[in-house]
Amino acid sequence: MGAAIGDIVGAAVEAESPEYIASKFHSVDEILATESIPEFAGPSWRVGRFTDDTQMMLGVAEWLLEDHSHSPEKLLERFANTFEPWRRYGSGTEAILRQFPDHRDQWQALSTAMFPYGSYGNGSAMRVAPIGLVFANDMKKAAEVAIASSRPTHSHPLAYQGAVLQTIAVATAATSAEFLSQNFISPMRTALTRFSDLLQDTSPFVQALDAIENGLGKATSCREMSSILGTGVTAQEAVPMAIYCFLRHPESFEQVIHEAVFIGGDTDTVACMAGAISGAFLGVDVIPPRSLSQIKEERYSASAIRNLADDLFDEYAD
Ligand SMILES: [Mg+2]
Secondary structure, X not given: OHHHHHHHXXXXXXXXXXXXXXXXOOOHHHHHOOOEEOOOOOOOEEEOEOOHHHHXXXXXXXXXXXXXXXXXXXXXXXXXXXXXXHHOOOHHHHHHHHHHHHOHHHHHHHOOOOXXXXXXXXXXXXXXXXXXXXXXXXXXXXXXXXXXXXXXXXXXXXXXXXHHHHXXXXXXXXXXXXXXXXXXXXXHHXXXXXXXXXXXXXXXXHHHHHHHHHHHHOOOOHHHHHHHHOOOOEHHHHHHHHHHHHHHOOOOHHHHHHHHHHOXXXXXXXXXXXXXXXXXXXXXXXXXHHHXXXXXXXXXXXXXXXXXXXXXXXXXXO
């Protein structure tokens, strides 16, 4: 639910600069109170709709419910079945989803069709929240399933690393009663060593975690931190930025969403990921009802998302 709200708020100002956003809006509530936003091309964006981030995250949740083997191919099939182009998918993912129905047996080759080494966009990290929730007590399994969920569309090692770090952040948030930033950062560093043992380059995320620790030590603002970590569409920029927004403001869901959106850039995805972590840590009751009432979706109303989360809990609770 936290991810959905972050996505909805961020979608209204996606790819804009912080200066532009500040010139148009003063608060998250002001954004949510807006009816629609003119698009560069095509019909206006209706505020209250979520984008590809939440659409695919809900796909991951349903995949976890139905496929206990966690097959990447089954997940891709689900993404293709629920593909709605107006939700602003990344170009690589959109190409894969459009081609999949006619090339089912080549689904692995599709993941490298546009980017020869696979995409390292943030598009797989943005949808892993349900994996962090259901495997919150088993980091190894959580990482394994996060990688499986990334494979169909984001098969570059940096995308895997980003998806795993976001999963760990959500898992840690869901199982932590008290806040200690080291409880989040230590398991992330441990997870990265598994990738470096495979001779993968983990330096972008290692350096980002160093910068995050440094920033927390100096109480650096999210805005200032965004010039160091970046707010772009790559996993190695968006994931650390989202994690920082949460770690800097662990006590306030509303502050996390505000920071993640007003720093500009890939706002829907950074706010989606930051909102997922904050929501997992603080619980659904911290999300203001006035924000939930702004969800303008037919299939996935706020109560439908809640029911899906409950089903997932029942399915994996033991
Ligand atoms: Mg999006």
